[in-house]
């Protein structure tokens with residue numbers, strides 16, 4: 001079988017999560033909004049899942065709203081807050097996921113002002129820059145918890161404090177962080193938080209938006225009265241039950257999983273950085289445990305990725321949503337990488353199922369593939385002998 | 391995303407290399423993505439007898455250089471000059487929409503190397 005090192009794109013569904021979901025397809029198939037026994041049994045499963053999500057982030061059960069995933073949660077949080085405010089200014093960053101960036105760009109066409117804060121060379125958004133960007137008419141700050149491409153962890157606690165002190169709503173896209181970082185929405189000053197089950201061994205198509213009590217936000221889907229009349233649509237009970245089970249497991253096994261990933265990621269990182277003309281992208285230490293993002297100078301990232309795929313190793317260039325396009329990662333460009341270095345980057349994301357043996361195989365194969373591609377590349381000859389690239 | 395023929399050429403590209411004292415040489419870049427290609431020609435009696443290249447680019451760029459140089463080898467200058475990216479794509483059995491410009495780089499490199507050869511005559 002192949003070696004999967006693209007866990008930031010998605011994970012498989014844990015066997016135990018799948019077990020928990022299965023009854024909700026057939027035996028407990030009722031519509032959770034129905035008043036009869038079939039419906040109420042399904043609703044019980046949804047209620048348990050809501051409590052599981054709430055417990056995992058230190059929220060109250062009725063502050064958790066189920067959605068179809070991270071993208072919907074981001075769209076709802078940002079458009080919903082904007083609509084409630086009617087007009088004003090939004091602070092976000094240049095390295096957000098497209099679900100946030102494109103939503104903000106859309107709002108610009110609707111008369112909102114948006115500040116896209118720059119990242120530093122490690123992908124970090126400083127809390128000071130957030131403080132400096134907040135204006136009298138700022139209605140929302142939206143900064144991701146951890147970056148999806150380079151894994152950099154943002155100073156969420158400081159940003160939360162600043163937003164709170166200035167009376168501005170604070171939303172965070174925690175899609176990448178949630179399985180890895182302990183989160184307490186009260187302690188961190190978070191008003192809204194997006195999460196998605198398939199990033200932590202849950203099913204696809206199931207996510208949630210945490211909305212703190214009293215937050216001014218418009219409803220997102222019009223129709224039935226589901227989710228306290230805020231988000232219409234028949235509840236995806238198997239997905240929701242899976243989300244609940246997955247988040248509970250992720251919290252319970254976090255330390256053990258993080259330790260496993262950190263050991264493997266270090267092995268991978270050391271092995272790859274020992275190859276000539278490579279460099280690490282992202283923060284040295286403040287990053288998600290399983291993320292290793294490396295620039296292989298003189299090699300085009302997609303070529304390396306496809307070659308590894310032919311060898312049975314799955315990695316990614318840029319984020320999954322944008323690969324297939326030829327443009328270099330906007331995240332790496334925002335961090336100040338040159339176009340050539342940004343196009344030469346590969347993201348490896350380690351997960352639960354990987355072994356040390358996998359990592360050694362990947363290092364070996366990457367080494368061979370990189371050598372082959374460098375033989376073809378005219379840039380490599382140019383770089384050779386140039387000290388700044390060694 | 392890529393068909394088997396493209397992947398085969400990508401995995402084992404033909405004609406990779408450089409050439410001492412080529413009869414024609416060019417270096418071109420793609421305006422779309424910034425990738426680059428160097429191409430070297432050996433011409434005897436108006437026929438391309440040898441052809442080499444180095445490519446910094448994606449899978450489609452490498453496969454295009456491989457097949458385009460296969461196609462050009464043994465052809466007359468006029469025949470090689472008439473080759474377009476559509477011929478290259480056809481020979482590869484198709485490329486994804488977003489990767490069409492990558493085959494253009496091979497066409498451009500070949501044309502530029504031929505121009506260089508002509509200007510030296």
Ligand code: FES
Pocket residue numbers: 326420423424425447448449450451489491492495
């Ligand atoms: S993306 Fe640049 S050559 Fe294909």
